[in-house]
Amino acid sequence: MAAGGEKKEHLYKILVIGELGTGKTSIIKRYVHQFFSQHYRATIGVDFALKVLNWDADTLIRLQLWDIAGQERFGNMTRVYYKEAVGAFVVFDVTRASTFEAVSKWKNDLDSKVQLPDGSPVPCVLLANKCDQAKEGLVNNTAQMDEFCKEKGFIGWYETSAKENINIDEAARFLVTKILEKDKAMKLGDNDHDNDKIVIDSNRPTGVEKKSTCC
């Protein structure tokens, strides 16, 4: 994370969770790789997709979007998945009310497993995906959706379509704005300052002053 010149760089981990087939992978692909497809194979071998944002003249933001991998389709996340996340999207499918019903479950799971360093919940945006299609259930009632979000602790919600590229950038921008606010307040992801923490890396066997081996 070498900051070039004056430019500030931030690296944020964002989780994308929600029921099967709600469009999580599609949203990430659309946002990061600018394409959409209805034939996804499970993305194999990749932890996250990286989106680089030139936020403003002096801020560069790298977003790691962590998709749900095979394991998590049954809702059992490893800690590794949640670790150090600073934001999240919970996605449901507007054409299937059952995916909306699971939203609270996902939000609760999220809040129970990860918090910001100050103990507050990580900012989370609700995405009502596939809005290019006929909607089913509560999502038709904006006031009630707002109420729902307030009650469940979502910072906001968007109707999105990965297919038609609707509102995905907007939702991400909104989330990032909130993360930046939090970051200002509490220096997220700054634990790199802990020099004693060791990250194993083949190229970098660092640590201590003296590289002394016995003999």
Add this chain to the structure above:
Amino acid sequence: MTSDLPTEFDFVVLGTGLPESILAAAVSRIGYKVLHLDRNDHYSDQWASFNLRAIERFAEKKEGKNKEEKDYGDKIEESETLVRIPTADSLVENIRVKYYIPEYQECMMLVEDMNKLLAPKEDDKNTETGNNDDTGNGIAKPDETQQTAETDGSQVGISDSHESTKSVDTPIPITDDNTRNTATTDNATTHNATTTNNATTTDNVGTNDTSETSTSHTQNSTTDGSATEETTTKSDQPLRKKKKIWTKGELQDSWRAFNIDLAPKLLYSSGKMVELLISSDVAKYCEFRTVSRVLTQHNQYIEKIPCSRADVFSSKDVSMLDKRKLMKFLEWCAGYHKNPEEYEEYKNQTFLEVLKSRKLSEKLQNIISNAIAMVTQDTSTEEGLKKTQVFLQSVGRYGNTPFLFPLYGSGELPQAFCRLCAVFGGIYCLQMTADALIINKENKCEAIITSEGQRISCKWLIMGSSYSPKQYITTDNKRQLSRCILFTDKSLLHSESQELSLLWVPPSDHNIHPITVLELPQSAMVCPKDLYIVHLTTEGSGDPEADFSPFVSQYLSTDGQTQNDEPTEKPSILWSGYFSQQVYRVNEKTCDVPSNIFILDGPSSDIHMDDPVLQAKEIFKHICPDEDFLPKPPHPDDIIYVDETEATAGEGESWVGEKEEGKDDPKNGTSQKAEQAETESEEKKETPQKTLQETTHDSDLPSDQNIVTANKQ
């Protein structure tokens, strides 16, 4: 949800312990379809880390009600036989949890203030002795505290847990008794008034901010004011800070800060696990801290040993002559791997015999045998040399000692491998297991029946030993693992900074088997600050309290906390948890384990994690001799998605037709997806090597050529 599970896998893995998870990741990595189950509601099985609430709840849990055996007659064919998986074995046996401190102290703030304000050591002493003479009103008078703790029923054991449940997982309201016990104090000079108030208004216990008002009461405010601050600020301040006095309530309030390992382990910096973490890139999921001190017991005292050459040479405890001898001996050990022939003559001697013949001082011998090689009387020269060697090779790689500890506990490591497995398409279900294995005529495992009654076929079955049908394994009651977990208020060996220490206690009259002691500070992310977690591990016979009592009584105080803050004072135990773990061995002699079933060991008494790595690798090589064991996956940054066909398809009309299919019926979507994953796996199997080379960081290609995932259909 589980009906969504595909019915065929290459591998079914039971248990998310460390070797199972490594193996699951390894086979998933090369494209096999993996279903990984765990009967518990958490990852890592016997290697898990728990927060305080979880471990105490664990202690309450009654031994599994024996589920009645379901009839799976309709699920098996005539030629097949059903072998039952034992129902819920618990992870640990006879766990007993106990507090040594009062429930809640209304005068808690007062105590803290006293700590802050009361001051010079003489004063402290006065308080202390005052307590003793003074009709027992003292805050932390040992026996009284003890009493409080016990009468509150805070001792929890599996067998008699029911009475005490209430005290465990909900914060306990302050009872009158407690108030009386602790409220009136004789700490005179300060704020008696405040105390009494606190005692009656029970709600604000622990939340009062009294510091300001009280400072004015003390004579010593200047000097101690500064020392005071540290309780709340940086832990590694060089200034000596006052000891924190804990209550049960406070411990329980910080329940989330605890990550208490069932199987606390370290990594040799140059050991097998570290190598694997690097070569597989699983390292990116974990962070570590170096063990900062290796300790040894010498003439009943605990001492720090010099680990590196620099340490040895700067050590005042070791004479010049001894230093040379030590270096010479270690160099001799280090040369072992280069020309093992030269060591042939020592083959029939034990390592200790060889060591003795070198005429090193008794102190040095102690360091080598107990801190570096960690060997017993029976250890062969070869094994001793190997252990010495990995120690020496590891020193200096990441720190001044050879060891690393995983932040947030050893339980993180199995999860890191599970994540890798999942990223490569492995499917995980917790709280699910196999009820039975289906064995065919050729004595091969054909399928499992899940605890939800689904038949799932597999080519190989991997399981942790605790899942194994009893006929495949043996247990040896004389070789169980005895474990003790302690929360203490300071380190076994005083230091100005937070130390992460390893101590190995050789066998003696008191303990037949060596005891491994791991002392973890807050910076290991396993406990709140002002506290240490001490893990004791030994091979025992099922009575962990007895196994550890000589050590505990020698180095620790079970009398509750006192105000005394001398460096010589023993650490006080605030909380203890004792339990044992069964050690299983595969029963090759008496039983024909089907050749496609592999049973993996649970945690041993070893301090390191190299054996699980070796075991997983050995089985992997047996199953897929020509494949790489956990090669590095592509780095996400290096993957560029190319999607010529799809990009157009996405905009095109074909969409309309397609969407109908998957959308209304999630199940449909799933099975479709599973197939897709399968095709992908298939493809991947053919070219795993290639993908890797194209995508690793190490490749010379400029990153924009690292094109990996082309989504052509």
